[in-house]
Amino acid sequence: MRDFIYHAPTTIDEALALLDEHGEDARPIAGGTAMVNLLKQNMVLADHLVGLGKLPGLRGVSQTNGSLHIGALSRHREVELSPEVLAHSPLLAEAYSKVATVRVRNMATVGGGLTHADPAQDPPPSLMVLDAHVVLTSSKGTRELPVSDLFVDYYESALEPGELLTELVVPQSPKGAKTVYLKFLPRTEDDYATVSVAALATVENGICQDIRVALGAVGPTPIRATAVEAALKGQQVTPDAVRAAADAVADQVDPLTDFRGSDDYKRDMAVVFTRRALEQVLLAS
Template sequence: MIPAAFEYVAPRSVAEAVALLRQHSYDAKVIAGGQSLIPMMRFRMAQPRVLVDIGRIPGLDYLREEDGFLRIGALVRHATMEHSPLIQERYPLLAATARVVADPLVRNLGTVAGSLVHADPAGDWAAALMAARAQVVAAGPDGERVIGIDDFLVDTFTTALEPDELVVEVRVPIPGPRTGGDYQKIERKVGDFATAAVAVQVTLDEAGRCQQAGIGLCAVGPITLRATAAEEALVGQPLDEATIRKAAALAAEAAQPTSDLRGSAEYKRDMVRVLTLRALRNAAA
């Protein structure tokens, strides 16, 4: 299918991009990897008048640890995360997520930041980055601001970004020692959106008790959800089977699934429980 006609601009700097967004406001749409946006445009479900391609802005594809954060530049692709030795060695949750985002070809173009900005409740990165307590750096006409992920994700396909703001970085606090994580996803086939998925990151103290816990739920609500009660049930506890089961049950309670072709609300809620069990067991291992 053929998108409606639009005007195309490719700014060479963040400042130029922000100026364009300010100029065109809601008529403009930012494109990075385009793996969600272009299909929507082909179906004319999205018909931006102006497409602002940030793909030609230099220096936005960095992936490095700095100042206590893993800093993911706005143009870092899913595949970069998937193949990065740094991610594979130190970020088990992000590594597990990167392997199951869409399919391997889509992962070569789609970006982490773009996925987050799309704010699809079935987006894998949003759940993973919620569990990892990430922050989003947005550049606007008045400079940059940092938004916590829970505040960033506002509603289905809606974020806290102003129309003249651009995400330039996603940052994840560098986890302490004894951090484990996992991403468990049920999909009908590779490339499908999740029926349900659960992201888990836990940090243990020297005694083996849970110091910090993050649990993000994917595709089981109008928005990516944080399983707060389940996280609280873990903190201060050893990650034994009883604690894990209790947390899994609480995670299931936190889900707000609706029935669709992927499954009934009842099934998805129970899958949140099963996937949380599995993710926590893997994270604790």
């Protein structure tokens, strides 16, 4: 690891001022599970690291107007085990429980995970189908961004220089919605997904009302499977309709060949796991 200067601000304003002052030369660090590995591999060459660990008020789960508010410094493990998260959005607790191992989930923060923007991470597809958004804070103020718009490219988020992700907000799901998160893990239990799919649906009188589908590990960013959704919304739910809709995901994904499989294999698995996810939220009684 190269030498760098470490800052340990104790207020958010102080942290934002440090990010403004050092610009591209500074990187925030929270849990460190991603950042320390990037530093070790010289993939991050920042001269300044802004440690967020001592910032107050950014950890914990609360509810306002039916929405869950999760502080950016909350650990993955806290989201997984939070009774409030389990009661409000069990899909979210499930997605966070699938990340790596207990040890990593004790360390990795919600904000750090999302801004790392690794397309194979577990939480983003679920957050996308839950219509979650994040709060970004800079010295100029705050703005909200849907999680669907947070990811720009491999390991690249939409955060501007000087911005910190400070909160994750998850609205109430539609009444009667069914949800599922499927993670294809052909190698080891603690691995990143080879392909992952999250889905949320409501069905009334056999007609698909709400349908949201998102995939991870199938391209440069997690994606909403809009073609799949368009094929089902307002339609009669039948096994044939589900099968045809799942096939439409093949043209939406752009996977990389790597040690988890070839691009063709992952495209096939995206179809298979999308179909299984749709069957669970649309056809299972």
